[in-house]
Amino acid sequence: MNKHKAGFISLLGLPNAGKSTLMNALVGERLSIITPKAQTTRHRIIGILSGDGFQLVFSDTPGYLESAHGLHQMMMRYVDSALKDADIVLLLVDVSRPPVKEVDPYRKQIIEAAESLIVLFNKTDLLKPEEREIRLQEWREQFPDQEIMELSAVTGDGKDELMQALLNRIPECPAYYDPDELTDKSERFIAAEIIREKIFLNYRQEVPYSTEVMIERFKDDEGLLRIEAMVYVERESQKGIIIGAGGLGLKTVGTEARKDMEAFWQQKIFLTIRVKVRPNWRNDPRQLRYFGYSDKS
Ligand SMILES: Nc1nc2c(ncn2[C@@H]2O[C@H](COP(=O)(O)OP(=O)(O)OP(=O)(O)O)[C@@H](O)[C@H]2O)c(=O)[nH]1
Ligand SMILES: [Mg+2]
Structure with missing residues (x-):
């Protein structure tokens, strides 16, 4: 009988890569x-696939x-820890855009x-047939020594091949988690994230990032x-924007979030x-800790 295999696989890449x-x-x-907005994910989130x-x-x-x-520094710590812990790193690239000449320093790292x-060359579904080969070739030249x-990620094209490659590479090892577990995050965290997603989708400019x-x-x-949530923003004006005229903004967020929660x-x-103001929370270490951003991940 084959021995059990298990491994940590970290997904890294620029914001919005998929x-x-x-x-x-x-999973x-x-x-x-x-x-569709950059910098949506703020934590290291574990997703477990047991087979x-x-x-x-x-x-x-x-x-x-x-x-x-401060918030960005915390976010980057999560990236660093995921890089250190990984058996396999998946570096995602959005190939629907042309490559920029200047390689970002973190990629080299x-x-x-x-x-x-x-x-992983992601978003290949967005490439028009006539540009596909040229674009992919431009990107390949940026990674001459890598597999x-x-x-x-949207259509699932290439997913089975990726799964096979991962299974081939991970070491023989007992399971790290109970096979019934899906994530390391709590139900409260997932509920809060669903609300944050709706805020990212419904508001513009700085408001989602201040939330x-x-x-x-x-x-x-x-x-x-029964779920009671508190939305924190940095300024009084943002509180007004989140609530919206006649409370309509918050109502939309609430309805959309509730539907997703019911599905989940x-x-x-x-x-x-409800909505509260916490001035400058993104730079306040105490506040960041309270919101669950920790040095450990
Ligand atoms: N067409 C297409 N869109 C994709 C694909 N993968 C992701 N997207 C879209 O790209 C946008 C960003 O996707 P995310 O999965 O949030 O990207 P991310 O890398 O997690 O972004 P951050 O959390 O901000 O770092 C969303 O609008 C996705 O629907 C893909 O393969 N094809
Ligand atoms: Mg993300």
Whole structure:
């Protein structure tokens, strides 16, 4: 009989490359939130895929970026830890855009640090047939010494080949997690993230980036899941924007979030959301800790 295999696989890449979309597709659950905006993911989120004789432990990470403020520094720590822990690093690249001449410094760092690396050319579904080969060739020239795989996290094209490559590479090892576990994150975290996703989708400019969500109550009340959330923003004006005229903004967020929560937990949800101002929370270490950003990940 074959020995059990298990490994840690970290998904790294620039913001918006499709890391969260791919992790959800691989695990088959909506664990990470996805939006068209850069810097959606703020934590290292583990997604566990357990199968017959194997366990793949994926880490979705924030898109790597220059550290601008305290929150960004925390986000980059998660990227660093995911890089250090990985048996295999998947470096995602959005090939629907042409490559830029100047290679970002973090890419070089990842390539040097990773013991086992696969470069994933993602969003291939967006390439028009007439430009496809030229574009892919331009990108290949950026990674002359790396193994490259092409895929689309949205359509699933190339996913089976990737799975096979991962299973071939991970070491013989017992399972790290109970096979029933899906993630290291709590239900409260997932509920807060769903609300944050709706805020990213419904508001523009700085508002989503100034927003954090905490779940204050998460209680199963005879078949009804009661969730009370607090949305934190940095300024009074942003509070007004989130609530919206006649409360319409918050109502839209609440309705959309509740629907996704009901789909995720397969249960009726009663959701209430309030809004509070926490000036400059993104640069306040105490506040960041309170919001769950820790040095350890
Ligand atoms: N067409 C297409 N769109 C994709 C693909 N993968 C991701 N996207 C889209 O790209 C956007 C960003 O996807 P995410 O999965 O949130 O990207 P991310 O790398 O996790 O981004 P950050 O969390 O901000 O670092 C979303 O609008 C996705 O729907 C793909 O293969 N094809
Ligand atoms: Mg993400």
